[in-house]
Amino acid sequence: MRSRPRLLGAGILGASLLAFALPVLAQVVTVTHPSNLTRLDVATETLLQDSSGNWWVSPSGRFVLYTGSNTPSGRGGNPTIVGDENKRIASKNYVPYSPFSTQWQDAWTSGFLVAVDPDDPDRAQFIDPFALAVAQAPSDDLNDLQKFWSQPISAGTRDAVGTARIPIEFDANDQPTGYLTIRTEYTLVGDALQVAIILGNQGRLSHTFGLRVVIDAGFDKATGPNDGQPIFLPDGTVITAETVIEKAVTPLTEGNCTWVSYDPKNPLLAIRGFVGTDSTKEVWNRGTATYAAGPPDRIEFGQLRNMGLGQWLFIPNPNAPLLGMDIGYAVRWNATSLAPGQSKRFVTWYGVGSSTPSYDSPFAMMAYVPLRLKAQANGLGGYDIVDLQGRTPFPVYVYIDNFGPSPLLNATARLRLPYGFELAAGSPQVNLGIIPHDGLASAQWDIVATATRPGRATFKFTGPEGRVLNATVDIPVLPILNPLPSTYPAFEMVSFPFIFGNKSAAHVLASLGDLYPGGPATIVRYDPTEPNPNLRYKFYPDPFAAVIEPGNGYWLLNLNSIPAVMPDDRSEVPGTSAFNLVVRAGWNQIGNPFQYTIDLWDIEVLDFSGNRYSMEDAINRGMLLPVLYWWDPYEHRYNWEPNPKKVTADPYMGYWLLAYRDLVLLIPPPLYQ
Known part of the structure; x- marks a missing residue:
């Protein structure tokens, strides 16, 4: 033939x-x-x-x-x-x-x-x-x-x-x-x-x-x-x-x-x-x-x-x-x-590629949110969360493109906000009326970030016929670690996504007052290399807990619910190359060294013989447990994501990672850096 x-x-x-x-x-x-x-x-x-x-x-x-x-x-x-x-x-x-x-x-x-x-x-x-x-x-x-x-x-x-x-x-x-x-x-x-x-x-x-x-x-x-x-x-x-x-x-x-x-x-x-x-x-x-x-x-x-x-x-x-x-x-x-x-x-x-879309007939639906937000000094000694154009409130949108043969009748659009965001004005539901064949309709909401923490937030848009789009926004690091509400006095596991000129915990956490065991504020870190299991938790001022480094996780107690203001000698971890984080055999407290959320699946693994592996290869070789456990101080229990491809790490959060041998994690900088 x-x-x-x-x-x-x-x-x-x-x-x-x-x-x-x-x-x-x-x-x-x-x-x-x-x-x-x-x-x-x-x-x-x-x-x-x-x-x-x-x-x-x-x-x-x-x-x-x-x-x-x-x-x-x-x-x-x-x-x-x-x-x-x-x-x-x-x-x-x-x-x-x-x-x-x-x-x-x-x-x-x-x-x-x-x-x-x-x-x-x-x-x-x-x-x-x-x-x-x-x-x-x-x-x-x-x-x-x-x-x-x-x-x-x-x-x-x-x-x-x-x-x-x-x-x-x-x-x-x-x-x-x-x-x-x-x-x-x-x-x-x-x-x-x-x-x-x-x-x-x-x-x-x-x-x-x-x-x-x-x-x-x-x-x-x-x-x-x-x-x-x-x-x-x-x-x-x-x-x-x-x-x-x-x-x-x-x-x-x-x-x-x-x-x-x-x-x-x-x-x-x-x-x-x-x-x-x-x-x-x-x-x-x-x-x-x-x-x-x-x-x-x-x-x-x-x-x-x-x-x-x-x-x-x-x-x-x-x-x-x-x-x-x-x-x-x-x-x-x-x-x-x-x-x-x-x-x-x-x-x-x-x-x-600018929207979060759905193209199922008879209409296309596109949600537009900022790819990421940023922190901007407000001139009052504090910071605002703004979009990349420096706006607060910042707008989010949904567009409906009717390519079906009939008009869309009594069309509405509704926005559900994640925790830490509020409408500047207006209603979460907007009436779009009749959208004719080949018509384009849109709704806009102006949003203010209030009590956000760094990480990823999801905006839920509901359009005609109940169609739902979930659009994700990355929330940046502020130089302030907001405390837990006073109704939840407890330890929380944290990390610090900065390099400090003076790395001592007393300097970094000076806004909390004196740090000492038994006091209202202190910091604790787990040492997997300590031979005596009963002594692996190191309390400030032990040198293992008293030095603040990016990539490390810590237990922080802040009973007075005072914002932890990061000192002026802070700087971001450079985003030009991977961050090398050494983990030891056993349980390690780790954190995200960067300013935006990272994905566990993107991390590469280096053993102490110089062999380099993808996360998938490292998991298959039994080098580590592909789970990050984080402590929920509100529920007083640990949470985790079982699918390693969905595991993320947010700035300021601390996590447990189990390594089966001494390793180096090569953490690539997020897209935005």
Whole structure:
């Protein structure tokens, strides 16, 4: 069998299409989101004649994605800010080139590949209609040319749709007897492009069909395509080298079904891929197809040159970096069988990465909260928690984009705040009224941080039809450790995310008064190297407890409930490299040395022989117990998270960690540092 279909018969243009010699159709279809959030260009099939008189069938099916323009102010991309408009975030810039040039063809680097019977070497075919047109030589005779789209791609109010028809079965005379149909539906929903493709078997035989969608992800870098940056997953995983996530090995969850990457030169611009999980309704929407494909089987990250559109099986090279490279992102559904007359719908999303989104039909819902907050001196001897623009109150938003066929009636949006945050004014529920088809509605709340502690806080947004989004905000360290309420006089386990010029506990905790055992304020630390188990707790002024170092955990007693004000000789732990924390065999009191929450799964482990391991390898080798225990002074009990991929450590908190041998923890700085 041929490696790609030879397009004959119904694919020949023939004399009936000589009308193409009249006015030439545009070879690019442009669609703009009804509220200008994004813009899409799709190459569409038409007939072009060059200066030599030769005819070309223009390639079709690939796309370029942009953020929208600044109309109204700030609307493109993230509608709550100004500065991320008119940015190309998928594919390269085709505009400067002639449509007859290889540069124009090479600029369309986002699209799809269909695999037909890929596991059968005698029958395998790999089909990209765009590439088929590129491979077709121009001719001065229209009868020599073949077309690939029975319905050329055309634009709607927010989508571009078309159907390719490719022969995949042939008789003894090499004439087509069966076809593959590829219904392509590119739809701008919310801040993303929804790629939905329906594969149909119009043959006489059963075949297996698979699909791979490839996106040339980027940040509209003017000086070249090498704009690869770290890929961040919600579970704390940071991807910086070629990687594949196999659903059969690592089930898709809320922790790995989406990713975000940030432009270091324009922090307002972020990109996102989203594949959903088994609970995402849209991936099970079969539309006009016989079946729905569900979530993809593979999520792939790599250098675009290694994983481009032309290949079905991408083998990642873990030594191939993404940083500074032209990166690609792909999702793949393995081939499954379709009988004659059957079809299957595949769907995935890619777009702007600034929101916490849901794209299930009939509407997209996006929540916008600050990525992180910061501490700012208020001129009164204290500090305010503000957003990155220095605002308090600071705004949070929810946007509803109705792409369904009917209006959303009596729509509302509601915000539930975490502990330590309050509304500056107004009600937690906002009436959005009627949101018409293709309408965009929004709600804004102004928030004041009151009694927050550093860590992560979750804002809960509830929209139409009870849809819920949970958006996470990182809360920074203040140079003040607020006390427990006086109604809970007890020890609490703490740490100190600062380097102090004078490291003595008496200096660092001078605001609490004198430290001494039996007094209202003291500090205690556990020493796992003490041979006598009865003497392992060291009380101030024992030297083991009397020195304050970042990364160490302590028991602190503050019976007078006085704020512990950090002295002026403090400085942050540098965020340019990993922090080395030595832990000894046994139980260790540890803490987060940095200013923002860290994830246990990101930490690497070094043994005293110089061998370096990922956290997963260290767990599998039995080097430590992958649990951090923290003391709840309100409930007077320990808590823990059993899933090591979800374990986090907040600044100022102390934790117990059990090491089975002497080790060094290599703690990477959080993203924000």
